[in-house]
Amino acid sequence: MALAAPVQPAIDWEVPEQQIGLWQDAWARFRRNRLAVAGAVLVVFLVLVAFLSPLLVHFGIIIDPIKQGVEHIEASPGQFGHPLGTDELGRDTLSRLMYGSRISLSVGILVQGIILPIGLAIGLTAGYFGGRIDNLLMRITDIWYAFPDLLFVLVLVSVFGPSLLSIFGAIALVNWVGLARLVRGQVLAIKEKEYIEAARSSGSPPIKLILKHLLPNALGPIIVTVVFGIPQAIFLEAALSFLGVGIQPPTPTWGQMVFDGYEAIYANPTSVVFPALAIGFTLLAFSFIGDGLRDALDPRMRR
Amino acid sequence: MAVIAGRPNRGALLPARLSALSSSRAGSLTIFIVRRVLWMIPVVFFVILITFFLMHLAPGSPWDRTGGRQLSSVVTHNLDIKYGLNKPEYQQFELYLWNVAHWDFGLSYQYEGKTVTSLIGEGIPYTATLGTLAFLIIVPVGVGMGVLAALRQNTRTDYIIMSFATAAASFPNFVVGALMVVLFSVEMAHWTQHAFFLPAADFGLDDHLIMPVITLSLLPIAYTARLTRASTLDTIRQDYIRTAWAKGLSERLVVLKHILKNSLMPVVTTLGPTFAILITGSLIVETVFNIPGIGRAFVVAVTSRDYPMILGTTVLFSVVIAIANLVVDVMYVFIDPRVRLT
Numbered sequence: 142m143a144l145a146a147p148v149q150p151a152i153d154w155e156v157p158e159q160q161i162g163l164w165q166d167a168w169a170r171f172r173r174n175r176l177a178v179a180g181a182v183l184v185v186f187l188v189l190v191a192f193l194s195p196l197l198v199h200f201g202i203i204i205d206p207i208k209q210g211v212e213h214i215e216a217s218p219g220q221f222g223h224p225l226g227t228d229e230l231g232r233d234t235l236s237r238l239m240y241g242s243r244i245s246l247s248v249g250i251l252v253q254g255i256i257l258p259i260g261l262a263i264g265l266t267a268g269y270f271g272g273r274i275d276n277l278l279m280r281i282t283d284i285w286y287a288f289p290d291l292l293f294v295l296v297l298v299s300v301f302g303p304s305l306l307s308i309f310g311a312i313a314l315v316n317w318v319g320l321a322r323l324v325r326g327q328v329l330a331i332k333e334k335e336y337i338e339a340a341r342s343s344g345s346p347p348i349k350l351i352l353k354h355l356l357p358n359a360l361g362p363i364i365v366t367v368v369f370g371i372p373q374a375i376f377l378e379a380a381l382s383f384l385g386v387g388i389q390p391p392t393p394t395w396g397q398m399v400f401d402g403y404e405a406i407y408a409n410p411t412s413v414v415f416p417a418l419a420i421g422f423t424l425l426a427f428s429f430i431g432d433g434l435r436d437a438l439d440p441r442m443r444r
Numbered sequence: 445m446a447v448i449a450g451r452p453n454r455g456a457l458l459p460a461r462l463s464a465l466s467s468s469r470a471g472s473l474t475i476f477i478v479r480r481v482l483w484m485i486p487v488v489f490f491v492i493l494i495t496f497f498l499m500h501l502a503p504g505s506p507w508d509r510t511g512g513r514q515l516s517s518v519v520t521h522n523l524d525i526k527y528g529l530n531k532p533e534y535q536q537f538e539l540y541l542w543n544v545a546h547w548d549f550g551l552s553y554q555y556e557g558k559t560v561t562s563l564i565g566e567g568i569p570y571t572a573t574l575g576t577l578a579f580l581i582i583v584p585v586g587v588g589m590g591v592l593a594a595l596r597q598n599t600r601t602d603y604i605i606m607s608f609a610t611a612a613a614s615f616p617n618f619v620v621g622a623l624m625v626v627l628f629s630v631e632m633a634h635w636t637q638h639a640f641f642l643p644a645a646d647f648g649l650d651d652h653l654i655m656p657v658i659t660l661s662l663l664p665i666a667y668t669a670r671l672t673r674a675s676t677l678d679t680i681r682q683d684y685i686r687t688a689w690a691k692g693l694s695e696r697l698v699v700l701k702h703i704l705k706n707s708l709m710p711v712v713t714t715l716g717p718t719f720a721i722l723i724t725g726s727l728i729v730e731t732v733f734n735i736p737g738i739g740r741a742f743v744v745a746v747t748s749r750d751y752p753m754i755l756g757t758t759v760l761f762s763v764v765i766a767i768a769n770l771v772v773d774v775m776y777v778f779i780d781p782r783v784r785l786t
Contacts, residue, residue: 296754417622424615
């Protein structure tokens with residue numbers, strides 16, 4: 142956020158005719174944040190790569206990431222027609238890198254897709270109705286926080302085996318608590334506001350109250366948390382792969398590529414560098430977007 | 445804060461501080477500490493419960509071989525008897541709790557004849573040294589960078605520090621570690637005269653520590669710096685800081701006594717989570733740099749499904765984190781008299 146370009150409001154907020162909605166305002170301010178836009182561009186690029194890489198392989202534009210080439214092992218970038226070189230089995234680094242983005246992005250986005258409904262449902266119920274559900278949630282949180290994320294995911298994956306489903310499930314399982322807790326906190330803060338009181342006294346049923354009045358007002362921080370959750374999940378998956386309990390070969394993942402390259406580091410150091418930078422910059426891009434959204438969605442940052 | 449010479453140094457010694465508390469507060473403080481210590485028991489109990497039953501729910505048995513010849517049923521039956529796996533689950537759990545209370549975490553499946561306690565004992569010196577060194581770097585460097593960035597807000601210093609913090613928070617530690625190895629141990633090996641070589645077999649605690657410690661501390665430093673900056677920015681806008689400047693106090697005095705003391709409050713609360721970050725960090729850093737600590741032992745146990753070892757290390761880690769959080773909470777009460785004891 143400190144890196145953000147100074148915000149120059151083009152709109153005079155004091156003049157009522159020029160007032161615009163929260164989302165328009167947020168979009169306008171997000172667009173002015175150069176780093177956030179750069180992050181968004183990188184993410185869009187990665188999504189395109191993820192979708193297009195099977196097609197590119199099909200039409201022979203890039204090499205099949207699983208195809209081994211005994212005669213071309215540990216090629217340096219540019220050698221034998223491999224733009225980024227090959228790994229210890231002679232597989233093309235560029236296409237493995239492109240395929241790796243499929244796993245990383247789907248972990249990041251699917252996991253958030255799983256935990257968002259769970260976190261919302263539990264957080265809203267706990268925050269709004271309080272009582273036993275709230276108590277239970279808080280106790281679970283206490284115990285959950287005694288387990289560090291990576292530790293818990295490792296234990297779960299060691300138990301249920303390194304399949305795609307168990308990895309996604311394990312990462313979702315450790316992450317829903319944080320979201321539920323945030324939603325609960327938001328609801329607790331908002332539910333005492335006058336407009337909620339007004340809606341309630343005019344006979345609005347709880348469901349309508351929650352969905353029409355509470356949720357939209359709590360949405361900003363929820364979106365920011367979800368966006369920051371994406372790099373978190375990507376990191377966990379990459380770390381699992383690096384430690385050797387992630388998604389199993391031959392499916393290429395970035396974490397696994399760092400590990401494989403690291404094993405042969407003296408033979409071909411570049412095979413570590415490319416996947417390492419891919420992970421780093423992807424995480425950086427998501428956190429720039431998160432920072433940008435946080436600044437854009439917080440109305441106190443106006444002016 | 446030795447700078448403030450000639451003034452009674454209140455709050456430096458705990459007993460003096462305790463006597464300064466009103467008697468009712470001292471009483472409720474005792475109750476607070478006792479309650480927090482007692483709360484650790486159910487937390488650790490549930491950690492053991494969850495991990496234990498996860499291990500036993502696991503499909504297959506620990507004697508399954510991945511590929512190749514399976515053990516005969518007679519052998520697995522005897523192994524079950526040896527490790528007590530033939531008893532009902534609840535009896536195994538009771539026995540395990542009883543043993544843990546006596547500091548016995550059972551036998552490792554992977555290393556024939558070794559107890560989990562001895563395996564953990566072998567790893568502790570490495571992990572503890574690494575963690576302590578990292579901790580000693582994290583606090584001063586993180587706080588220093590955060591305060592500096594806040595005092596020079598929106599200048600080049602601020603931007604450089606915050607860019608560093610953002611990058612350090614985004615790049616995972618195994619990526620940083622691997623890249624450092626590529627840079628210092630491989631590419632610059634000739635130039636550094638192989639000073640940063642990777643220990644292949646024998647990791648000594650006397651050397652080889654620079655890269656692991658830096659790798660381990662980068663993320664917590666970034667967190668601490670970001671948080672310190674935010675809380676310092678919050679503090680310097682307070683009226684009492686303006687008063688301190690207005691009455692002509694020296695910059696040193698204002699910064700050290702008025703700003704730092706108050707802006708450090710939120711930072712103290714993160715020391716607990718910092719412990720958790722260090723523990724998960726040790727899993728990765730010890731793997732990257734081939735250090736025979738507990739983190740490495742845990743990862744090896746996970747990949748080879750050595751359940752008693754996984755269970756033992758998980759319990760140990762959660763106890764350490766629970767104690768760290770407890771110490772931080774109690775410390776906070778001493779540092780900030782406004783904290784309500786609940």
